[in-house]
Amino acid sequence: MVEHDLSRRGITDRRVLAAFAAVPRELFVSTRRPEHAYEDCPLDIGHGQTISQPYIVARMLELAGLTPEGRVLDVGTGSGYAAALAGRLSREVDSIERVPQLARDAETRLADAGARNVRVHVGDGSLGLESRAPFDVILVAATAPAPPPALKRQLALGGRLVLPVGRPAGRQSLVRVTRIGPDTWREEVLDPVRFVPLIGQEGWDGDSG
Numbered sequence: 001m002v003e004h005d006l007s008r009r010g011i012t013d014r015r016v017l018a019a020f021a022a023v024p025r026e027l028f029v030s031t032r033r034p035e036h037a038y039e040d041c042p043l044d045i046g047h048g049q050t051i052s053q054p055y056i057v058a059r060m061l062e063l064a065g066l067t068p069e070g071r072v073l074d075v076g077t078g079s080g081y082a083a084a085l086a087g088r089l090s091r092e093v094d095s096i097e098r099v100p101q102l103a104r105d106a107e108t109r110l111a112d113a114g115a116r117n118v119r120v121h122v123g124d125g126s127l128g129l130e131s132r133a134p135f136d137v138i139l140v141a142a143t144a145p146a147p148p149p150a151l152k153r154q155l156a157l158g159g160r161l162v163l164p165v166g167r168p169a170g171r172q173s174l175v176r177v178t179r180i181g182p183d184t185w186r187e188e189v190l191d192p193v194r195f196v197p198l199i200g201q202e203g204w205d206g207d208s209g
Contacts, residue, residue: 006058013062019088020058027113028081052141056193057082063176063190064137064162066090073132073154074118075125075163076141076198080106084115086139093118094132096125098199126200128154135159143172143195147187148202155179165189168197168204 002020011017060082066072066089074083077097083106086093095118097103103122110118121129126148128138133154140151140163151161159179166172174190197204 006055009055011055011058011062015066015089016058016061016085019061019085020054022088023081023084023113025054025081027109028079028084052078052082052195057085059191060139060162060174061085061089063174064139064160066137070136071132071134071156073129073135073138073151074141075128075138075151077103077106077120078141080110080113080115080118080120082139082141083118083120084110084113086137087115087118090137091117094121094129094135095119096121096123096129098123098125124200126150126198126203130154138162140164140198141195142198142203143168143193144198144203147175147177147185148198148200150202152177152179152185155185157181163198164193164195168195 002017006017070090072086072090072093074086074093074095077083077095083093083095100122103120107120127150134156135154136156136159138151138161143164143166146165147161155161157179161177163175164172165175172193174193176188178186180186199206
């Protein structure tokens, strides 16, 4: 997967590639479909959620520029795979999931993977985790109507927010938001993507399409 689906498609960050080589994706997929663990596609994990396509996760991590001393907020824990990868690339990771059962399952998987620097929280990911802010990087694994103001405010100066923006059933783009001042952010619109909706106060409601 690392060579065929990541390197050959333009992922060049050696730390990102090493993280993918080190984290066993089979630990984070449904036990009903372990044979699909290394396919470059999203996989259903229940509760209307998916484990994202490996290439897209790698692209988001590369765009975010994680550092060994950085603090990361992962919004939309899902199975815990992206949080485990971020944990290999940064000092500490807080991951927030709105579905309690998914959060509990992710904690077990992360423990099995040895991701001791990742903490899982249950809550509204669109509001971030103010008690643990500021973050050097915020990654969001669900599409929002716009970059949530709460997440932008929880970035450290120079911090990066990477997330998909767009309607769940329409056009979506990967966006990188960089905090360049106390009340100033720079936004870059990048790749076309497809994600499930970010449900929450600063996201979509449960009936959005």
